[in-house]
Amino acid sequence: xxxxxAALQRGDVDAALDAGLMELAGCNDLDRTDVSxxxxxxxxxxxxxxxxxxxxxxxxxxxxxxxxERARKREARRTHASLDNTAVKPALPAAAANxxxxxxxxxxxx
Numbered sequence: 001x002x003x004x005x006a007a008l009q010r011g012d013v014d015a016a017l018d019a020g021l022m023e024l025a026g027c028n029d030l031d032r033t034d035v036s037x038x039x040x041x042x043x044x045x046x047x048x049x050x051x052x053x054x055x056x057x058x059x060x061x062x063x064x065x066x067x068x069e070r071a072r073k074r075e076a077r078r079t080h081a082s083l084d085n086t087a088v089k090p091a092l093p094a095a096a097a098n099x100x101x102x103x104x105x106x107x108x109x110x
């Protein structure tokens with residue numbers, strides 16, 4: 001516990017984590033030990049700040065995954081649409097082609 005407090009006082013959060021900052025902040029023993037109020041406040045504040053930061057990082061990663069997935073889907077739709085546009089399509093729709101064929105047949109028959 002004293003290692004955690006010493007690390008936090010010198011601003012070395014990594015050393016505090018290695019010394020068990022999060023475990024110390026998460027246990028109920030912190031209230032029962034001979035930790036001063038200032039040290040307890042320092043430990044709990046550092047742990048809260050780390051939890052907030054870690055949660056923010058996870059939210060950012062989840063958001064980035066959603067954005068990447070949307071971009072992949074959008075690109076797939078664009079690729080599919082461009083493939084559809086490059087495919088050879090008949091000059092006329094089927095109904096118009098049939099009507100034209102009947103008109104040509106009547107014209108030749110006259």
